[in-house]
Amino acid sequence: MTVKALLFDKDGTLFHFEATWESWAKSVLDRLTQGDTDRACAVGADIGFDYQEGRFARDSVVIAATSEEVVNALGQHFDQTAYELEAILNEEAANAPQAQAANLQEVLGALRADGLGLGVATNDAEMPARAHLEGAGITDLFDFIAGYDSGYGGKPAPGQCLAFAQKLDLETSQIAMVGDSLHDLHAGRAAGMKTVGVLTGLATEEELAPFADVVLPDIGHLPRWIAQIDMT
Structure with missing residues (x-):
């Protein structure tokens, strides 16, 4: 069946994960610990982030979780309320540097010109997500x-996927969910969508392949895959 729309994850899919979130994690920990390196290292370890190396563990809560879940993980270490912590996370996220996983204006513009509907479904909060997309001009x-x-x-719940399908008045089988994590692929499959894994996050092809119709190096390879689908 022809793919009529694409629903993208944001971090690790439209933007390289490491370039954005490693910088964000360090900024958040510096801010919350007021520059106390020892404490930043200890809190970082608890959320799966090596503060000294600037690297996430593959099972870090930050990789696929919502901001609310990250707030819960941080809340045991700090006196701020959940609301205050979330505001800090969102402020730092909105200002985090973005490295595009492909030329987004070119790739997404071409997909749009071909008549595809496009959406973003992220576990980030909507405010910083819109700031990132606006910064990329897309x-x-x-x-x-x-x-x-x-x-x-x-x-990995399918609510965002189902809302996108309803917005465009499409069957979910006419849509592909594109993401770099198992959360993305599980959400897409739960909604009845095709699923496309990309390797611009932290997950490997071996991890994504069992839950994806195809695994691509990055979203720049989507037009060729869609053309192949249309021919079958």
């Missing part, structure tokens, strides 16, 4: 932008 290319706090829940 907000207007999307029909739908949802964070975990937009009213549809977060991945």
